[in-house]
Amino acid sequence: MKRRPRIAIAGAGVAGALLAGLLKDHAGLDVIVYERVGEDDHSQSGTGLNVGPNALKALAASSPYLERSIRADSFAWARWTVALVDGTNLMDLDLARVADNPGIRIRWSQLYRLLRAHAGPAIRYRRSIAGAVPHESGVDLSIVDATSGAEIGRDTVDLLVVAEGRFSPLRDSLFGPMATNYVGAATFRVLIDGIADPAACPIGDYGQWFNGPNRILAFQVPGNAVYGSGSFPLGIDAKLTDDLKQPDFLRALYTPACGTLCPGVAFMVEHIVRNTGRIHWARLQEGELVYAHPSRRVLALGDAAHPMVPTLGQGATQAVEDACATARLIRDALRDARPLAEIPDAVAALRTARVQTCMEFSRQASDTMLAGSDPVVGTRWKTQPEFLARLSNLYRDVAFQ
Numbered sequence: 035m036k037r038r039p040r041i042a043i044a045g046a047g048v049a050g051a052l053l054a055g056l057l058k059d060h061a062g063l064d065v066i067v068y069e070r071v072g073e074d075d076h077s078q079s080g081t082g083l084n085v086g087p088n089a090l091k092a093l094a095a096s097s098p099y100l101e102r103s104i105r106a107d108s109f110a111w112a113r114w115t116v117a118l119v120d121g122t123n124l125m126d127l128d129l130a131r132v133a134d135n136p137g138i139r140i141r142w143s144q145l146y147r148l149l150r151a152h153a154g155p156a157i158r159y160r161r162s163i164a165g166a167v168p169h170e171s172g173v174d175l176s177i178v179d180a181t182s183g184a185e186i187g188r189d190t191v192d193l194l195v196v197a198e199g200r201f202s203p204l205r206d207s208l209f210g211p212m213a214t215n216y217v218g219a220a221t222f223r224v225l226i227d228g229i230a231d232p233a234a235c236p237i238g239d240y241g242q243w244f245n246g247p248n249r250i251l252a253f254q255v256p257g258n259a260v261y262g263s264g265s266f267p268l269g270i271d272a273k274l275t276d277d278l279k280q281p282d283f284l285r286a287l288y289t290p291a292c293g294t295l296c297p298g299v300a301f302m303v304e305h306i307v308r309n310t311g312r313i314h315w316a317r318l319q320e321g322e323l324v325y326a327h328p329s330r331r332v333l334a335l336g337d338a339a340h341p342m343v344p345t346l347g348q349g350a351t352q353a354v355e356d357a358c359a360t361a362r363l364i365r366d367a368l369r370d371a372r373p374l375a376e377i378p379d380a381v382a383a384l385r386t387a388r389v390q391t392c393m394e395f396s397r398q399a400s401d402t403m404l405a406g407s408d409p410v411v412g413t414r415w416k417t418q419p420e421f422l423a424r425l426s427n428l429y430r431d432v433a434f435q
């Protein structure tokens with residue numbers, strides 16, 4: 035008897051867990067996801083995400099149920115404001131001008147929880163794919179216990195989806211090490227929990243505040259919390275040394291010559307300097323875009339396929355688009371009795387130009403975070419018709435509905 039087509043997914047993050055959930059009810063298909071952490075491990079719980087309107091539009095077309103559940107556990111992202119740290123307004127964009135629906139603001143841990151619950155038993159926790167050998171008729175896999183590294187099984191699948199995120203060992207071993215381009219800024223993030231009275235909190239929907247090129251970004255997320263991220267210029271060859279992480283240095287970054295901070299920035303600076311021990315640090319960086327392996331048996335999705343700078347909040351957003359597009363292509367192929375070996379090239383054909391445009395747009399929109407930039411001039415560009423038209427394409431043109 036002919037066996038059912040079989041797909042393995044490496045990583046139950048945004049792209050992997052969503053793809054598995056979108057395919058779980060397909061009777062003619064086996065899908066298994068290998069996730070290195072345990073079911074209750076939310077290593078990214080100290081983070082919030084703003085997920086773009088385009089992800090929600092893609093999700094509503096692919097799984098109205100999941101879209102409703104995610105909206106129910108998040109806040110709407112409906113405005114984008116930009117100001118100077120003293121409160122001088124530079125931009126106040128109602129996203130309804132450039133999108134068909136709002137985006138969301140959500141805790142990262144909650145997004146993972148919802149996506150993983152939707153995928154259900156397809157996910158095998160504390161497991162990794164340590165080796166993958168593509169060949170003419172499939173991919174041979176070595177499955178290991180993620181803690182001990184001991185091999186616990188072997189499998190052969192028709193299609194391997196690599197969705198291990200930005201630092202994916204499997205992607206590197208199959209596609210070759212990915213070159214990283216640093217973009218010239220350091221970033222940090224912190225989740226401020228326990229806000230006593232969210233209605234009185236000076237942080238609400240998505241806002242950015244500038245002191246020269248030094249930027250604070252913040253928004254409320256459900257559960258009486260505020261997610262905040264700061265950035266400041268850092269040369270591409272410079273090191274992110276400890277002196278750059280000290281409270282006094284951070285306070286000075288966001289304090290203008292006049293010394294006056296608007297209430298939102300004063301709130302953020304106080305919490306940032308109080309929480310320097312809990313802050314997560316990174317450097318603004320991006321990698322190359324690669325979806326399809328030449329073997330036609332391996333597909334990369336999400337950050338493993340296109341690590342981008344987070345400036346427009348499109349990392350998880352494009353991972354959602356990837357999963358929705360891939361699920362539809364897989365369903366279509368199975369319906370038409372076409373082989374899964376067509377999928378990597380079909381995903382690349384459908385997605386490459388859009389994601390390339392998104393990566394480029396995100397890099398260009400990082401202009402105000404770089405050394406020597408003027409936030410007033412840089413933000414003025416973001417209020418002009420050309421920028422708004424590009425934003426509208428990004429938020430509306432979800433091509434695979």
Ligand SMILES: Cc1cc2nc3c(=O)[nH]c(=O)nc-3n(C[C@H](O)[C@H](O)[C@H](O)COP(=O)(O)OP(=O)(O)OC[C@H]3O[C@@H](n4cnc5c(N)ncnc54)[C@H](O)[C@@H]3O)c2cc1C
Pocket residue numbers: 044045046047048049050068069070071081082083084085086161162163197198199200201202203204223316335336337338344346347348349350351352353
């Ligand atoms: C500070 C910061 C802020 C961000 N803000 C936003 C934002 O506001 N909006 C937005 O859209 N995006 C944002 N992003 C980007 C977003 O988080 C990522 O683009 C998104 O999570 C990518 O999804 P993914 O499925 O590709 O990878 P991930 O969500 O990273 O998932 C990868 C999964 O693979 C698992 N894994 C890794 N290695 C292995 C292995 N060897 N074996 C098995 N499993 C493995 C991981 O445990 C994880 O579950 C931000 C990123 C950062 C760092």
